[in-house]
Amino acid sequence: MTALIEVTDVGKSYGSVIALRDVSTVVNAGEVTCVLGDNGAGKSTLIKILSGVHQHDSGQFFVDGKLVKFGSPREALDAGIATVHQDLAVVPLMSVWRNFFLGSEPTLGFGPLQRLDRRRGRQIAKESLADMGIDLRDVEQPVGTLSGGERQCVAIARAIYFGAKVIILDEPTAALGVKQSGVVLRYVAQARDRGLGVVLITHNPRHAYPVGTRFLLLKRGMSLGSFEKSEISIEELTRQMAGGAELEALEHELREVTN
């Protein structure tokens, strides 16, 4: 089976700053590749390369076995790679279905009489969300009235509906409490089980481990290795990330509880 995404030894430098060096990993259909690392480890740089925001300087980047170098996020989207950013790109005051179709609205008619196909829009949004396990009675309610986890779900469902084969989730649990994080991780597992390739960026090994298939560890722009789940335990993953500093992990847990 050809991997959906494969990167070998990719690197990126901004001027004299080397942000990423010699990173290799793979994203397969029906699997979750987790990218873990502390702040400044190069997670964002890797994601920007995958989503077409920046281009890599060295190494190779394959999509469906073909060598690529994306010029823009649009090109990445056309290749089936959708990114759900931390800020989610939703407009809180707009209704769920209008957000779902924003920028790619379904229409009826032509020319000056072209109008929104509201019935189809509502129906598709409702169905797509139901497929992800969110059953909204009213897709006319503003997105702002949804919980953080549900908003993530709207963004993920939108990416899937518009033909994504790979979904990149940038710190989806960072702003969420413990319970909502669990909700989002369930959607991640659901997307995986529907045969999508998922890239999950996080700095929390406890969020990554239950859903992940493969773990790419980054530190100071370098790869500490790409491990299969069978090759690494959650304790080892945490130790690798924190550099043995249990206190950091403890602090993180405390922060999470007070959120």
Place this chain on the structure above:
Amino acid sequence: MTTVESTVDERVAPNSLTNRLIVRPEIGALIGALVVFVFFSIFADKFLTMGGVATWLDDSATLGIMAVAVALLMIGGEFDLSAGVMTGSTALVTAMLATKAGMNVWLAMLLSLVFALGVGALNGWLVVRTGLPSFIVTLGTFLALQGLNLGITRLVTNSVQVSGMRRTGGYESSGFVFASTFNIGDTAFRISIIWWIGFAALAAWILVRTKFGNWIFAVGGSAPSARAVGVPVARTKILLFMTTAAAAWLVGSINILRYTTAQANEGIGLEFQYIIAAVIGGCLLTGGFGSAVGAAIGALIFGMARQGIVFANWNSDWFMLFLGIMLLAAVLVNNTFRRRAERVRR
């Protein structure tokens, strides 16, 4: 899975009942309009006569056209302080081209429209290009236009007004379209009322039924998010500024053809009335929420109160007090909604 569904439904059911009412931005304005209507029907004798109705509808009409355009712009997250003076500028351009350059009124109006769209595009371009608040950018255009109106009028006519429209070619036909009256029973109603209703209906349709309308809400609600999903933010905003300018041209044309004289200081100070009418109609000052129909109703409240106070033989000073209270009430209602919708649950 069942747990997720049941918790979601629990939360949605009570929400949707209250939300259904509050979600309509024009509800507050509609209730306000009914209250004002009933109040003056009781306290002012002539308010409910045909002549009275024609008077307050006329007062609301030109204000309403502008309020609707300004509402679209406000939903798109921007202000246009030059909107008021634009109604004067366009009237002056039309009047000068027709009376001094001897053009046919239709041609003069066409050139005036081009001028308006140009200023609107400049406003929009400056705002999206510099990222400065539109409040300050359009304050600049407002002052510049005010100076131009007075300066050029004085240079050309040696006075502060341009008159003589009645003798120009095409006055009859253009006057029929923009400034005539129609009769219901024995009472003459201004054609501007038709323009107002038509423009409000068109704007309402565009806002909630078209792709462009969706984009207006999006660029006002969260421009970065809109950009991220491929909405042409700059184009949408520039088109909104041009729409406001075009509406100002329509009002300027209605005024010049009706009064046949354009004053150089016309329209100054009206920009706040437009914004007030839009806010009473349910527009948020922060953008992303509002209604075209609501803004039209906001203008109606304005017109009914202003004329109702005259009919009741009260001093018109009281109008400002009324306006202030109305505005505060509207802002409080709007704010409650926004907090409800933007509340983040974690």
